[in-house]
Amino acid sequence: MSGTRRDTVTYAFAVTRACPPADALAAEAGHDGGGPLRALPAGRLWLVVQDVPAQAFGGDRLTARLNSPDELESCARAHHRGVEAAARQGAVVPFPMATMYLDDRNAVQAVTDREPSLCALLDRLRDRTEWAVKVHAAEASAASGGAGDAAGAGATGGRDYLSRVSARRRTVREEHEKALAAAQAVDHELRRYAVAATRHRRQSEQLTGTRAPQLLNAAYLVEDGRRADFARALARLAADRRHPAVEISASGPWIPYSFARPEREWHGSCQEARA
Amino acid sequence: MTDVSPWTTNPDPHAYPPANGSLADLLERVLDKGIVIAGDIKIDLLDIELLTIRLRLFIASVDTARRAGIDWWETDPALSSRAARDALAEENARLRAELDTLRDADAATDPATDVPERVG
Numbered sequence: 001m002s003g004t005r006r007d008t009v010t011y012a013f014a015v016t017r018a019c020p021p022a023d024a025l026a027a028e029a030g031h032d033g034g035g036p037l038r039a040l041p042a043g044r045l046w047l048v049v050q051d052v053p054a055q056a057f058g059g060d061r062l063t064a065r066l067n068s069p070d071e072l073e074s075c076a077r078a079h080h081r082g083v084e085a086a087a088r089q090g091a092v093v094p095f096p097m098a099t100m101y102l103d104d105r106n107a108v109q110a111v112t113d114r115e116p117s118l119c120a121l122l123d124r125l126r127d128r129t130e131w132a133v134k135v136h137a138a139e140a141s142a143a144s145g146g147a148g149d150a151a152g153a154g155a156t157g158g159r160d161y162l163s164r165v166s167a168r169r170r171t172v173r174e175e176h177e178k179a180l181a182a183a184q185a186v187d188h189e190l191r192r193y194a195v196a197a198t199r200h201r202r203q204s205e206q207l208t209g210t211r212a213p214q215l216l217n218a219a220y221l222v223e224d225g226r227r228a229d230f231a232r233a234l235a236r237l238a239a240d241r242r243h244p245a246v247e248i249s250a251s252g253p254w255i256p257y258s259f260a261r262p263e264r265e266w267h268g269s270c271q272e273a274r275a
Numbered sequence: 276m277t278d279v280s281p282w283t284t285n286p287d288p289h290a291y292p293p294a295n296g297s298l299a300d301l302l303e304r305v306l307d308k309g310i311v312i313a314g315d316i317k318i319d320l321l322d323i324e325l326l327t328i329r330l331r332l333f334i335a336s337v338d339t340a341r342r343a344g345i346d347w348w349e350t351d352p353a354l355s356s357r358a359a360r361d362a363l364a365e366e367n368a369r370l371r372a373e374l375d376t377l378r379d380a381d382a383a384t385d386p387a388t389d390v391p392e393r394v395g
Contacts, residue, residue, distance in 0.1 A: 009316060014309075062318050069330045073298060079305045094309040100316040110312045121310065132300050200303055207299055207328050251297070257304035 008035070008051040009058075010101045013082035014092040015111055017122050019046045021088060028085040031057075031078045037085055040104055042111035045118060048086035049107060057100060066098075083255055091126040093118055093260050117262060125260065127224045129253030133190060133234070135183040135216035136208075136247045137176065176213075179245040183215035186237050186248060193230040194220035198258050215246065219258040227253070302327045 011031060016039075025037040025048065035051035055061065065071040079097040086092045101107035111118065191197045200217040208214060222230045238248045306326065 012314070057316070059316055059318050062316075066318070066326065067329075072302070072326060072330055076298070076302050076305050080301060083305075094305075096307065096309040096311060097305040098316075098318050099309075099312065099314045102315045106315055110314075114312060118310070203299060203303075204328065206332070251300060254300075254304065257308040260308060260310045262310065 006054050006102065009054045010104050010107045011050045011052045011057065011082075012095050012099045012101065012107050012110075013037075013048045013050070013079065014086040014094045015042070015118050015122070016046045016048065016086050016089060016092050017044070017119075018089040020048060020086050024088045025085050028081050029078070030082050032074065037082060039086075040108055042108045043115045045111055045115060045122075047107060047111050048082060049104070050082060052100070057098075062098060080255075087255055091122045091128075092255060093121050093125065094255055094257050121260065121262075125221075125256050128195060128221050128256060128259075129224065129227070130256040130258055131194075131220045131222055131230065131234075131250060131252035132254060133186070133216070133218050133220065133248065133250045134203075134214060135186050136210065136212040136214050136249070137179040138212065138245050138247050175245060180215055182243040182246045186243065186246070187216055187218055189233055189237060190218070190220055190230070193226050193233050194222050196221040196259055200258070212247070219254075221256055221259045222253075298330060299327045302330065 011034065019039050019041075022039070025039060028037050030037050030050040031052050033053050033056055037048060037050050040047045040049055056065070066075060076097060083092060083094040086094075101110065187197070187199075197218060197220045200219060202214045202217050205211060205213060220230070234248070234250055237243065
């Protein structure tokens with residue numbers, strides 16, 4: 001870096017124990033307009049960074065850019081690519097998107113200041129991956145209310161109408177409760193194969209683009225050695241005829257973003273993190 | 276119907292999503308999770324949910340539009356910076372053309388409008 005006015009800032013992706021291979025870093029594109037990905041030594045750890053243009057990543061400018069859907073997406077994907085490149089050589093502790101420092105020295109300082117807790121976290125995340133599981137109410141149960149209405153359309157009288165309405169409401173409520181119970185059962189079963197589990201905020205119907213309400217948005221931290229067991233449990237639950245009220249979808253393995261959190265929070269992570 | 280993503284067919288332990296995870300899943304993680312160590316540069320993010328909803332709606336509309344053969348998002352300035360530049364260029368050209376027209380009109384009517392003033 002030259003001069004007092006900086007042209008670039010140091011964007012930090014993740015921390016690792018082993019230095020990620022230089023060719024893996026060089027092969028990743030990182031953020032648009034930035035330099036090649038680099039690994040900086042930080043005490044016993046390595047920090048994967050990229051020089052990014054200060055002009056595009058300065059506070060206000062970046063906030064404005066992230067409000068544009070396509071820039072938000074490309075920034076999120078670039079961040080994920082950087083974290084992924086850092087993960088080639090073992091466990092990583094990912095940083096949230098847009099963790100930036102004025103220069104390398106500050107970035108390294110921030111890591112070395114927290115070296116013991118980052119080391120402990122790396123140990124906990126080693127050989128473990130995250131699995132995202134969502135449970136939605138089955139679409140069919142949402143539609144069943146309408147069928148009763150059509151069947152009873154021939155009947156006359158206000159009293160009939162009211163009793164039909166209240167019966168339909170009862171059915172809807174009962175089905176929702178049944179679906180919620182099924183989602184709980186799925187969560188309970190999957191936790192048996194995970195070292196930790198956490199719940200994310202349920203995604204709205206607007207966000208998922210489906211009409212079926214989301215009942216569970218969970219993440220599980222699974223030991224590599226138990227991955228096959230976890231996958232089998234998931235397949236079993238998905239095929240289980242006892243849970244016709246719900247649909248299960250899963251994705252993984254994820255870098256354990258949801259479990260990269262300070263020790264004091266980690267111990268409580270088997271509980272619901274966020275309603 | 277149950278939808279289990281094809282992750283079971285992916286035996287590579289180092290291949291990570293979002294190949295099969297949704298963009299909302301990715302944002303939920305990269306924006307909101309990961310260990311927070313204070314950076315030097317602060318950014319002011321809107322609520323994650325809001326950002327992801329906005330993105331989801333954008334993608335949903337693009338998908339729908341694409342199926343219908345519409346490409347409005349490429350020309351809507353609110354959605355594309357390239358479109359914003361195009362819109363500016365277009366507006367600029369239109370204003371220049373208007374200006375030229377006005378100048379021509381002005382030049383044509385100048386003697387006529389000037390005369391009464393001088394006389395009056």
